[in-house]
Amino acid sequence: MRIAIDAMGGDLGPRATVRGAASAALQDSRLALRLYGPRRQLEQEISCLPRRLAAAGSRLEVVDAAGIIAPGQRPSDALRHGGHSSMAAMLEAVAAGEAAAGVSAGNTGALMALGRRALGTVADIPRPAISTAIPTRDQGRCYLLDLGANVEASAERLVDFALMGELMARHVDGLAAPRVALLNVGVEGTKGTASVREADARLRALAGLDYRGYVEGDGIFSGDVDVVVCDGFVGNAVLKASEGVARMLVARVQATFEAHWSSRLVGLLARPALRRLRGELDPVRYNGASLLGLAGIVVKSHGSADAIGFHYAVQRAVQEVRHDLPRCLAAGLVPRRSAKGRSEAVERHVSDSRILAPGRPGDDDSQQEQR
Amino acid sequence: MRIAIDAMGGDLGPRATVRGAASAALQDSRLALRLYGPRRQLEQEISCLPRRLAAAGSRLEVVDAAGIIAPGQRPSDALRHGGHSSMAAMLEAVAAGEAAAGVSAGNTGALMALGRRALGTVADIPRPAISTAIPTRDQGRCYLLDLGANVEASAERLVDFALMGELMARHVDGLAAPRVALLNVGVEGTKGTASVREADARLRALAGLDYRGYVEGDGIFSGDVDVVVCDGFVGNAVLKASEGVARMLVARVQATFEAHWSSRLVGLLARPALRRLRGELDPVRYNGASLLGLAGIVVKSHGSADAIGFHYAVQRAVQEVRHDLPRCLAAGLVPRRSAKGRSEAVERHVSDSRILAPGRPGDDDSQQEQR
Known part of the structure; x- marks a missing residue:
């Protein structure tokens, strides 16, 4: 299995992505990893891998791609000028079938826009979504979506997201009947926006969904x-606020143990337990957000993820390849979406075309940037 | 100073509100507390106060109000049929000047709707907001608003919220120049919905605001x-998600210490530190959300707050009375809002009338329930 990697994204630069890729290769000997980015820079990162990862370094293939998508670059600008970037080259490899999946820690809006152009969408989904697994109180996980690809979402799109999330939980996590819910400001039927209430009505009417x-x-x-x-x-606000709370609380747990002399000894004794806890709560544990709805597997690694985090994102991509997520999505979405009735047909986009015409949704910044 | 209390709201019923009120009265001997609810039920709760609070119980005045606003009751229904409820009676006492502020742990949507009808709004604010203080990483606090009174908000309303939050932080917390920000899905100017980007432009243009x-x-x-x-x-989704994360993490800290035999002893030793920590992280510490923009002080206690939490909500109301928050809001909002230009004038509502005509904003469920 080959995974294509955009080595140039992320706050920590190619060092984190190269080390993360080497770490993933080391763990799984059947994995072939192809890195996209400026050849010299990547080869230098590979040459200075820590000893533990050096052996895996020889299994990292480098493909030269000089261009880089900047963190603040607008999706429309990435579409116009990003054709020679490491991100676009990585996506083209997925589109051409040279790689089973792609991973990037770069600009999310650009990744989604370039991903749509390179791969198209499954089952006429007009708007893909971003989803990640969130740790739950009972040591489980919950998929949250959308996390920022669509700053607004109509009832139809919310239903699409529900179906895609359900299929991912069913096929990738092996749940027999994933339980699906809509986020709202209250649990009573009268609460929320018009689109949320309409999505609620539509989801209730769908058979075979544990809504x-x-x-x-x-x-x-x-x-x-x-x-x-x-x-x-x-979704974006909730996810980032949750990360902020988690970081604050973990810092406070440590500060509490360090605050008083009497508990400093206890803090010392508790250090292994705290380390275990930090490992458990660490957001990188579930690093790797899925660009759900693309006709191909693309995983977004958190911008602040280190090498270990990036390793998890590669693992996430491998997992989705093993379960052939796009095929599962297509097989699951086509019948359900057509069952939703004729009203849907009018707004159906020819969304599997590989190149979007100017002015079409996704060709500008609307995906990430406009309501 | 007299505070009016709707004793019938909250998940824990009148026991929590009566004990919380007694606790607040005990701490501050200048405080007069008037409780609204079914007389017999409240008198019984007062008669069975724990010994520690019994002395303060004699300072709790009971005013009979037989009706109760149900937790799931729609604001429109509360307006139509809730006139004799403990909540409406409490608000009328504030409107009549019999009490300096009101506190309720009941239905937030109903509280806002009845509060608008009883009190009107300050400075022609068409939409009040709900705000609470959130603990920050540096042991400080940050006001977040709106928390659910307006499921949608235009740029004009977001600007109003910013001004009201700033005035509250300035006058109640004594900050010389509160720093104000808009929540968005990214920090770049191109991100977000149209209303958020327009609010950003308007806030940048306002003098005397540290935006x-x-x-x-x-x-x-x-x-x-x-x-x-x-x-x-x-705001509602972010606040509740943050509470969820906090509860999950605190539970996991405990579970981690209990998980392994080796750390059970450590857990025992660490118990005082953990207790201190739980106290620090406890969301009730900042319990008490302000219904900001009403022409009177109304504080909403968290539905799940216990007696200690309710005590904090009463304290919050006292604090706002001490700083005469509605007067500060009026004095600060009138010049700034009129400086915003003529476009505002057209949509100005005669919002200080005490009774809203049918079909007017706030008279139906739009406040809490419709986009």
């Missing part, structure tokens, strides 16, 4: 549901 | 800003 109605923000972590659906503005 | 631009979800907890503004759907 549980509304959950509030804390329901994401309760373990009561496996998939939580919202628009990308809400 | 810091966009923050992402984790920015709420960073300590870098004092006020974070968003629509009520986003």
